[in-house]
Amino acid sequence: MKTVTFRRVVVTGIGAVSNLGCSATKTWEAMKAGRSGITPLRTFPQNEDWSVRFAGEIHDFDPSHVVDGREQKRIDRVALFAMAAADEAVRDSGLDLRNAADPYRNGTIIGSGIGGVLTMEEGHTKLLQTGPRRVSPFVVPRLMVNAAPGNVSIQFNLKGPSTAVASACASSGHAMGIAMQSIQRGDCDVMVAGGSEAAITPLTLSAFASMKALSTRNDDPANASRPFDKDRDGFVLSEGAAIVVLEELEHAKRRGARIYAELVGFGATGDAYHIAAPDEQGSGAFKAMEVALKDAQVDKTEVGYINAHGTSTPLGDKAEVGAVKRLFGEHSYKLAMSSTKSMTGHALGAAGGIETIPTIMSIYEGVLAPTINLDNADEGFDLNFVPNVPQEARVNIALNNTFGFGGHNVSLVFKRFA
Amino acid sequence: MSEPLPESEIEAKVIEAIADQLGVAKADVARTSEFDAICDSLDKAELMMEFEDLFEISITDEAATRLKTVADAVEYIHRTLKNS
Numbered sequence: 229m230k231t232v233t234f235r236r237v238v239v240t241g242i243g244a245v246s247n248l249g250c251s252a253t254k255t256w257e258a259m260k261a262g263r264s265g266i267t268p269l270r271t272f273p274q275n276e277d278w279s280v281r282f283a284g285e286i287h288d289f290d291p292s293h294v295v296d297g298r299e300q301k302r303i304d305r306v307a308l309f310a311m312a313a314a315d316e317a318v319r320d321s322g323l324d325l326r327n328a329a330d331p332y333r334n335g336t337i338i339g340s341g342i343g344g345v346l347t348m349e350e351g352h353t354k355l356l357q358t359g360p361r362r363v364s365p366f367v368v369p370r371l372m373v374n375a376a377p378g379n380v381s382i383q384f385n386l387k388g389p390s391t392a393v394a395s396a397c398a399s400s401g402h403a404m405g406i407a408m409q410s411i412q413r414g415d416c417d418v419m420v421a422g423g424s425e426a427a428i429t430p431l432t433l434s435a436f437a438s439m440k441a442l443s444t445r446n447d448d449p450a451n452a453s454r455p456f457d458k459d460r461d462g463f464v465l466s467e468g469a470a471i472v473v474l475e476e477l478e479h480a481k482r483r484g485a486r487i488y489a490e491l492v493g494f495g496a497t498g499d500a501y502h503i504a505a506p507d508e509q510g511s512g513a514f515k516a517m518e519v520a521l522k523d524a525q526v527d528k529t530e531v532g533y534i535n536a537h538g539t540s541t542p543l544g545d546k547a548e549v550g551a552v553k554r555l556f557g558e559h560s561y562k563l564a565m566s567s568t569k570s571m572t573g574h575a576l577g578a579a580g581g582i583e584t585i586p587t588i589m590s591i592y593e594g595v596l597a598p599t600i601n602l603d604n605a606d607e608g609f610d611l612n613f614v615p616n617v618p619q620e621a622r623v624n625i626a627l628n629n630t631f632g633f634g635g636h637n638v639s640l641v642f643k644r645f646a
Numbered sequence: 647m648s649e650p651l652p653e654s655e656i657e658a659k660v661i662e663a664i665a666d667q668l669g670v671a672k673a674d675v676a677r678t679s680e681f682d683a684i685c686d687s688l689d690k691a692e693l694m695m696e697f698e699d700l701f702e703i704s705i706t707d708e709a710a711t712r713l714k715t716v717a718d719a720v721e722y723i724h725r726t727l728k729n730s
Binding site: 361365 | 691
């Protein structure tokens with residue numbers, strides 16, 4: 229029987245593309261400043277029929293430093309986001325992955341809720357307008373949900389495990405959790421992991437609006453994403469990507485790498501309840517956090533910060549706050565929990581990746597990113613949500629929660645490296 | 647019936663389309679350039695669509711397979727326009 233020896237996994241690189249800035253550094257600085265990345269919609273024209281006319285779009289994305297013009301035509305925005313974030317993360321780690329002695333020890337897992345839906349919509353329009361013989365041969369390699377890890381593996385010559393995860397808004401969480409397990413098991417030493425999403429399209433926006441999942445605060449986009457506030461009315465659709473370099477501890481130590489934090493726990497559950505609505509008791513979320521803490525072998529009283537899923541929907545926030553209060557009991561009043569979606573909006577499959585930045589930085593830098601737009605906390609929401617301004621704290625253990633349509637719940641546990 | 651395009655003009659348009667799609671300089675594309683050497687099969691498929699649009703002709707898959715070089719494409723397009 230194969231003997232599995234668990235190895236330790238640390239974060240040695242971070243990269244991101246978000247509506248707060250096209251790097252992890254800019255994103256984190258903006259979060260500490262409490263800045264909103266939500267603006268009136270620009271990417272496609274809308275008339276009064278559209279009930280939602282704003283989003284968390286990225287306006288200044290230019291992938292030219294990672295992909296030349298010719299290649300850009302062959303790659304959907306969702307994979308370009310991932311490649312730009314991966315480029316930053318790998319450079320940040322100091323690893324020379326392209327020239328690795330054994331590229332089979334390096335891999336990638338990148339989640340996306342929807343994949344290349346922009347390509348799908350454009351391709352379908354072309355099909356209807358010009359017929360089947362004019363459909364581009366690049367449609368499939370652009371739209372497939374695994375295009376991001378496929379392209380990133382080529383970008384860095386990653387010949388180890390390479391796959392995508394699709395669990396809606398929990399995709400990034402699963403990607404990082406499974407990547408951690410791959411390293412723990414010894415399948416590989418380095419994983420380029422995270423999530424990406426570029427789904428602010430006519431079809432997606434209208435469909436989420438039809439579900440009544442989105443905020444309709446058209447007159448005040450920057451204040452629309454207001455997790456935990458009593459006037460919250462839905463989430464704000466956004467886009468972006470975030471990638472971390474996960475590395476086996478000894479591998480990182482040998483090369484004197486900077487270590488942001490250790491990834492020590494992964495808890496994943498399913499609600500088995502409703503395809504889009506959260507279990508109102510938050511029992512799946514409760515269990516994901518409980519399993520993650522058990523996996524991490526840390527006591528719940530050690531948790532200092534939770535980056536909440538906190539999408540700003542009436543039901544979702546209620547379920548999560550309830551789950552945290554039940555799981556942590558008295559300790560829930562000692563820890564802090566903020567939702568950085570108040571600033572970024574909800575980048576679906578990329579959300580957990582982007583939120584890894586404030587989770588890790590709560591430990592590494594000792595600063596808790598705020599929940600902005602929190603003017604009046606909802607009834608019974610009596611935790612420290614880090615309202616509107618950042619707080620300083622010494623955090624040893626931080627959780628990153630992500631929950632997705634389909635009832636997917638993931639909680640990751642990060643620990644101060646010592 | 648209008649005069650068909652002279653072959654030199656077709657060549658210039660073909661080379662411009664290839665350079666544009668592949669993101670290379672026109673000087674890097676010659677009559678003797680082989681498609682297999684300058685692009686992959688997906689690029690080639692899209693280029694054939696581009697030529698179809700550009701010259702308002704139809705290039706069957708069978709014909710496309712036989713077009714190995716830029717000169718092959720130019721001559722094929724010239725022939726097709728002359729016969730139409």
